[in-house]
Amino acid sequence: MADSNTNSVPVTSLALFGATLDDLRQVMATFGQPKFRARQLADALYRQRANSLDEITTLSAELRGQMAEAGYVVGLPELAQTAKSVDGTERYLVRLADGETVETVWMPGGDGGERGDGTEAAHEEETEDPATLYKRATICVSSQVGCAVNCQFCLTAKLGIRRNLTPGEIAGQVAAVLNRHRVNIGTGKGQGNPDRINLVFMGMGEPFLNYDSFMAAVKILVNEMGIPSSRMTVSTSGILPGIERYATEPIRPKLALSLNASNDTVRGEIMPITRKWNIGALLDAVKAIPLSKREYVTFEYVLLGGVNDQPQHAAEVLALLKGMQAKVNLIVWNPGPGVPYEQPTPESADRFHKLLIAGGVPAFTRRPRGRDIYAACGQLKRTVEAEPAPQLVTIASMA
Template identity: 65%
Template sequence: MMAALFGKSLPELTELLTALGQKPYRARQLWDALYRQRVDTVDDITTFPAELRQHLTADYAIELPQMVQTAVSVDGTERYLMRMADGETVETVWMPDGDGVENTDDAEDSADHRADSRLTSSRKLDARGLPVDKRNWGALAEAGYRRATICISSQVGCAVNCQFCLTAKLGIRRDLTAGEIAGQVAAVLNRHRVQIGKDRINLVFMGMGEPFLNYDNFMKSVLLLVEGIGIPASRMTVSTSGIEPAIRRFAQETIRPNLALSLNASNNVVREQIMPITRKWKIEQLLDAVREIPMTKRDWVTFEYVLLGGINDQPQHAHEVLALLKGMHAKVNLIVWNPGPGIAYTQPTPEHVDIFQQTLIRNGLPTYIRRPRGRDIYAACGQLKRTVEPDKPAETLVQLTA
């Protein structure tokens, strides 16, 4: 395989080009081409002379992840199978108007969410899964889309083994590099012709893998996305199952996304049953680590809570959550469990979901229900599983409907 350019920092690019006898300003040109312009090939770097492009292509390639399959939900969500240079694959999700809970403390986002309208499932789509009469972001915005969220994977598979998650069944194959993590974003932005600075994009590191078990590559990808592509860290959220040492390390970072801790249970007994990682780090340890994160009055820590019927969805569980989070500047995102084959859980009843939410809200804890996106194409929370349609060639983009 050729060496990848995408994923290198500006100092790394400077070192590379200096070794080739180039002036330092060439590194800035390459940096801008990779991250601001998001070029696909070295030949697209028009600021470079032909001789330099030819020299680079002998040993280097951009190496963005390849979007080898896509599935399109009736709600407009798109799930992509992304292939890396070594053939490994992960899944990435595009949600045209978010899931209703990201940055819910942001007044501008909240106003946008109220104004959002979905594309109807009856609208004709082209081969890329985009409406035939609305093939770019600007047109989508005119149709009612004010923002979008990209859900990113950080590992091939996952080692955490949460019992309610399809990704856990894959086990762990390897970490993604910083370039492979940030490259998912670049590939999706290119597909939808997103203009950073004009169009509103949120990122959630909530796809396949545990970001804090791939901490260095995850944080390097954040810097590439902030300093290179130009997406503010305030519009990013990283979800962790609870890796205590990494949370404490995260608290020391100067540039960091918002944090979402996957709580999913109100006590250690239940949490250990559904999240075996609790045997290593108890809830109380995780909360102590979270409290080390410097926060302003505008900052919140999000706690995600997957509701499993009869397991963690009863009123007593809600009261235990209140006791755990008392005194914290926190909010809770409730996630009604998304079913998957071979997973022996059930969804809670709508009544139990409502009672749970209202119990938290009445006691002063802001609580939101995450709207399931792309459930019909296995793109919702906990459903990513490196899906390959057996009757479709890997190079074919496929459109699925419910």
């Protein structure tokens, strides 16, 4: 699937972060260096997460000087601004080489989104063993500057689409945040006990409208940085060709489909993309994904007060997902300025949750993280000024 709905991406050819091993071999060849130097450079970029050429001490000072003179830089994105929530969540305004910005979020302890999907990350979420809480965190990563999908309940939609991110800009967000928190991924000898990091590609943008760059970033994160794909989740609004390509990938994150409505009428009103690919077509594509016995597809469902949170909607969701290896993550809508929706009452959200469980579908309510700093799901909007915190609604059941 060709990338669409974006302007061309300005690429800094001399930025090293994001380059493949073959690319780095070519770089080293221009300086008359043997192939093994490329492996040393890759290890410095991705395993050691060097911020500058000066930190790559496996290469000689002379070679580093030659590279700098030729214009080569590591090229990690800059964490230009940080906002910290009362719950410990941090939202970063990330500045890219061309001056564009995206937002990335660090959630210590996670938000409960992994529960029920059969992975090690899910086990950690479900047991909440105190031994696993230290440096267990989730990073929410952006894939585009803005977004073209125009979901009506999401603040990012108001930005429109500006451009796709490159593989280095996507994976670079992760590296920059890991460096800020001095996270030990545990790759290589003598690294000690690794910290537990989960990645969710649920930030700004639609990953499957930037498919090639997104998957290239995943390969960097898995093969070079050492983060297992089982600790990654990609969220799509329902880009059918992207789901079909995803199903054929040998290395892929877990899939989360933003369902958000129980029928095409309601979904078409809040997610215009439904008019191109309806719920039935999306479910058929999901059913074709070769899942392992313990693997579940997550269906995300943002609860909007009076719109999609009634008992008949829960019954329709149960009918849609009958017989599938599926779980539902419920998200109480996170408010934002200029978005004309209301949060569900705690009673209606709790009732919806219990109806799904009673109907035999595993359902979990995501913990809201960082609402007071506009870091929660649907709130990322390249914030550069302080704003009043939105009103909060919590629900009783988190099981």
